[in-house]
Amino acid sequence: MKRQIVITGWQSKVLTALYEEDTLCELNLEPKKSQVRVGDIYIGKVKHIVQNIQAAFVEITPGVMGYYPLKDNAVHFFVNQKKNDKIVAGDEIVVQVEKENLKTKAWFLTGRLSFPGRYTVLTRGKNGIQISARIKDTAERDRLTGIVSGEEIEGAAWMIRTEAFGQRAEVIGEEMHRLEVDYNRIMSTACTRTCFSKLMSGDSPYTQLIKKFAHGSTCRVTTDLPEVYDELKENFGRWGLSEEALQYYKDDSYPLIKLKGIEAQMDKALQKRVWMRSGAYLVIEPTEALTVIDVNTGKAIGKQKMEENFFKINLEAAQEVCRQLRLRNISGIVIVDFINMKDPEHLKALMDVLREEAAKDSVQTTVVDRTSLHLVEMTRKKVHRSLAEQVRLLPV
Secondary structure (H helix, E strand, O other), rough: OOEEEHHHHHHEEEEEEEEEOEEEHHHEEEOOOOOOOOOOEEEEEEEEHHHHEEEEEEEOOEEEEEEEEEEOOOOEEEOOOOOOOOOOOOOOOEEEEEOOOOHHHHOEEEEEEEEEEOOOEEEEOEEEEEOOOOOHHHHHHHHHHHHOOOOOOEEEEEEEOOHHOOOOOOHHHHHHHHHHHHHHHHHHHHHHOEEEEEEEOOOOOHHHHHHHHHHOOOOEEEOOOOHHHHHHHHHHHOOOOOHEEEEEEOOOOOOHHHOHHHHHHHEEEEEEEEOOOOOOOEEEEOOOOOOEEEEEEOOOOOOOHHHHHHHHHHHHHHHHHHHHHHHHOEEEEEEEOOOOOOHHHHHHHHHHHHHHHHOOOOEEEEEEEEEEOEEEEEOOOOOOOOHHHHHHHOOO
């Protein structure tokens, strides 16, 4: 699949856009100097323990609080001297930002430090080797297990990602070595650092996309920000990428954001009505608890029978629904009201297409089922703010 990652500036933020086959699929806005980011590792101070919700609130930088669930973090990485493993107010612990501070919630923290690469992930807190469930081939699973088995680390686990399928052992080994160096550096130096120190920075949105998609000859990375270009040029070799995929765009009279028409597309991504090529349209209504998407025939007039026409519109809508979830970064519970159909084969084909499109999303997206009211239930993991919230947080 042909992809392009565009990195440009918009209203004091860094804007990252992902195109697949010339279609805009993802948008992300981030301050040029982000104070806290998902993936950051800090030495935080426990401010207080709330027993009834089994959680601690940890200050990671002055005035910035994070939520640290005790149930999910049985083993803590203490920096201060302790006679026991019980966590109390005043303790200094090493934590990683796992989720953004969505809406009114605090930053979500974990003690299971994660060091992600393209092919593998090294995670503190448990031993062993895990392989992506998407890798079904038994021989390939055995081969990948053999590559990792000689690099096991006490108190940490290796996760082999889907992207490792078919990759050469030396390439995977080089990445594992880099991750192990980062892991050992933090484990050995954390106790010598002061409270609120940032031990590691998480990847920016554009770095995450580049690491995931920029391997091979079918992806280009284009930016008109000199500081971003210099950063990427310095790191492309370390990430195992060819600099030929990196392009610096410079035309003051016609900036990159205008060339790609991103502002107009972003404006459409913030509207509740989405028109499709057939003339049908979606209505997307976010609420506090969930997001509702309604499929309407609109101007779509087919020459086929009504059932066939509804089936064609629903297939187009299934693809557009999944694209809009990515583009708007909608998360949580999603309810989709497709146009009613009676043919069981059409219903099955629609659900198959919806699951196939949802599987393309880099964020975990699950098609649950159809309800007795013929509504389709979906869920999408909450990791980052929605596009609408990102825009609302822009400085006035």
